[in-house]
Amino acid sequence: MKLKNKYIEIYHELVNKIEAGAYRANSKLPSEHELMEIYETSRETIRKALNLLAQNGFIQKIQGKGSIVLDTRKFDFPISGLVSFKELAKQLGDSHRTHVEKLEKVFPADDVRDALKVTANSEVWEVHRVREIDGERIILDKDFLRTDVVEELSIEICANSIYEYIESELGLTISFAKKEIVVEEPNEEDRRLLHLEGHSNIVVVRNYVYLEDASAFQYTESRHRPDKFRFVDFARRTRR
Amino acid sequence: MKLKNKYIEIYHELVNKIEAGAYRANSKLPSEHELMEIYETSRETIRKALNLLAQNGFIQKIQGKGSIVLDTRKFDFPISGLVSFKELAKQLGDSHRTHVEKLEKVFPADDVRDALKVTANSEVWEVHRVREIDGERIILDKDFLRTDVVEELSIEICANSIYEYIESELGLTISFAKKEIVVEEPNEEDRRLLHLEGHSNIVVVRNYVYLEDASAFQYTESRHRPDKFRFVDFARRTRR
DNA sequence: TAGTATATCTTGTATATACAAGTTAGTCAA
DNA sequence: TTGACTAACTTGTATATACAAGATATACTA
Numbered sequence: 001m002k003l004k005n006k007y008i009e010i011y012h013e014l015v016n017k018i019e020a021g022a023y024r025a026n027s028k029l030p031s032e033h034e035l036m037e038i039y040e041t042s043r044e045t046i047r048k049a050l051n052l053l054a055q056n057g058f059i060q061k062i063q064g065k066g067s068i069v070l071d072t073r074k075f076d077f078p079i080s081g082l083v084s085f086k087e088l089a090k091q092l093g094d095s096h097r098t099h100v101e102k103l104e105k106v107f108p109a110d111d112v113r114d115a116l117k118v119t120a121n122s123e124v125w126e127v128h129r130v131r132e133i134d135g136e137r138i139i140l141d142k143d144f145l146r147t148d149v150v151e152e153l154s155i156e157i158c159a160n161s162i163y164e165y166i167e168s169e170l171g172l173t174i175s176f177a178k179k180e181i182v183v184e185e186p187n188e189e190d191r192r193l194l195h196l197e198g199h200s201n202i203v204v205v206r207n208y209v210y211l212e213d214a215s216a217f218q219y220t221e222s223r224h225r226p227d228k229f230r231f232v233d234f235a236r237r238t239r240r
Numbered sequence: 241m242k243l244k245n246k247y248i249e250i251y252h253e254l255v256n257k258i259e260a261g262a263y264r265a266n267s268k269l270p271s272e273h274e275l276m277e278i279y280e281t282s283r284e285t286i287r288k289a290l291n292l293l294a295q296n297g298f299i300q301k302i303q304g305k306g307s308i309v310l311d312t313r314k315f316d317f318p319i320s321g322l323v324s325f326k327e328l329a330k331q332l333g334d335s336h337r338t339h340v341e342k343l344e345k346v347f348p349a350d351d352v353r354d355a356l357k358v359t360a361n362s363e364v365w366e367v368h369r370v371r372e373i374d375g376e377r378i379i380l381d382k383d384f385l386r387t388d389v390v391e392e393l394s395i396e397i398c399a400n401s402i403y404e405y406i407e408s409e410l411g412l413t414i415s416f417a418k419k420e421i422v423v424e425e426p427n428e429e430d431r432r433l434l435h436l437e438g439h440s441n442i443v444v445v446r447n448y449v450y451l452e453d454a455s456a457f458q459y460t461e462s463r464h465r466p467d468k469f470r471f472v473d474f475a476r477r478t479r480r
Numbered sequence: 481t482a483g484t485a486t487a488t489c490t491t492g493t494a495t496a497t498a499c500a501a502g503t504t505a506g507t508c509a510a
Numbered sequence: 511t512t513g514a515c516t517a518a519c520t521t522g523t524a525t526a527t528a529c530a531a532g533a534t535a536t537a538c539t540a
Binding site: 271272273287290301302303304305306307 | 489490491492
């Protein structure tokens with residue numbers, strides 16, 4: 001355990017308790033005052049933890065009443081936010097494999113160069129991976145990474161988790177992403193690498209991924225067979 | 241202008257300045273100390289405003305350096321979060337119409353009853369609306385609303401904006417939603433009401449909408465022609 | 481020249497206090 | 511019984527202070 005960041009520790013403890021059922025859905029959390037005494041801290045620190053819970057859809061705070069635990073059980077497939085395929089597959093628990101179909105340095109096309117904000121004469125990593133779940137090749141992930149950020153890359157790393165390598169080994173922090181979902185017609189590569197089963201559409205998730213210092217770092221195109229695609233999100237209405 | 245909520249006021253002012261180009265992308269905002277003096281307030285209040293900006297993808301805060309303005313220009317189609325079709329269409333500026341195909345009280349099917357958490361013998365509003373953009377019928381919205389929350393509903397309200405009616409007229413606050421996106425085969429109703437142009441898939445966005453007090457209130461199924469569907473999102477990686 | 485230390489900027493975390501505002505339960509009076 | 515008021519809870523906002531920690535430019539030293 002890390003000792004730092006008391007409010008994040010409290011956030012995680014409360015998440016664990018909610019997920020373990022210690023605080024049930026539609027019941028109320030202890031009041032901020034009570035949580036102050038439980039965790040021996042100040043009210044502002046408790047409030048920071050509770051705001052994190054609210055942002056991530058665990059509770060709803062109501063002025064004058066308290067914090068109500070929301071029902072998150074049936075909300076079980078969080079592609080929402082930034083999650084790598086490996087983290088996802090672990091939650092799914094299904095049998096899954098990754099096939100690395102391509103791993104090389106290339107001079108990128110204009111759109112990729114623009115996304116990664118690199119110059120015309122610099123190379124980037126291009127990785128193509130097919131995700132197989134329960135014996136079916138369902139997802140084609142095409143990743144482009146800046147070579148000045150990730151210098152070395154191997155088939156083993158790609159077969160495991162690029163994110164894990166970047167965060168654990170390189171010590172970099174992936175911070176945020178812009179995501180776009182559209183439906184397109186499958187191209188020759190989709191048909192060749194995936195088991196499309198006659199489907200005439202493919203769901204394309206484009207991810208523009210940035211590091212902590214707001215530098216562009218990765219562009220990912222994730223191409224899903226439509227019948228196996230599911231995107232789930234929690235959203236708060238922004239105040240006007 | 242509302243006088244209350246200083247930090248939200250500051251947030252909106254900064255959003256406006258960023259969108260107007262007063263603070264350009266990849267440049268830095270004034271420091272928290274400078275903003276304190278500009279807005280004559282405390283640092284914590286400034287920080288609340290800046291955290292809102294960061295959450296909504298306007299800036300990236302970097303410890304020791306400052307707040308960098310992110311590039312949001314090409315990120316121009318925010319279905320992200322909770323936005324009604326009318327708000328959306330206003331941003332698009334395209335010519336659009338809404339056709340109300342159905343408006344009645346019904347005893348809902350099990351899945352809708354479950355989503356709205358109503359008993360078996362209570363009626364709910366069922367509204368079917370077709371969205372026409374540039375002469376093409378592209379989206380079929382099927383709404384189910386609790387009759388105890390929204391007692392009256394008319395064709396005029398549905399043709400305009402149900403959200404606007406609920407928030408402005410009824411004074412209710414829509415707070416958060418759970419959203420699911422999947423791809424399905426079109427049914428008979430889709431084929432009858434939409435201009436499918438031979439497309440063999442349809443993108444289904446299911447929205448479970450809740451009020452401020454965490455009570456279920458609306459279930460919406462938004463069915464999009466695949467070639468016209470686009471979903472854009474900004475996501476921060478959650479801390480582990 | 482090159483490297484190191486330092487001072488000074490930045491944001492991040494933790495604490496305390498005060499009051500505003502929404503909710504709820506109970507009291508009291510008509 | 512009904513209604514209005516009140517007291518006591520809840521969360522929301524604003525302020526102040528202190529120190530931690532990351533970034534950066536300057537000055538100093540070897």
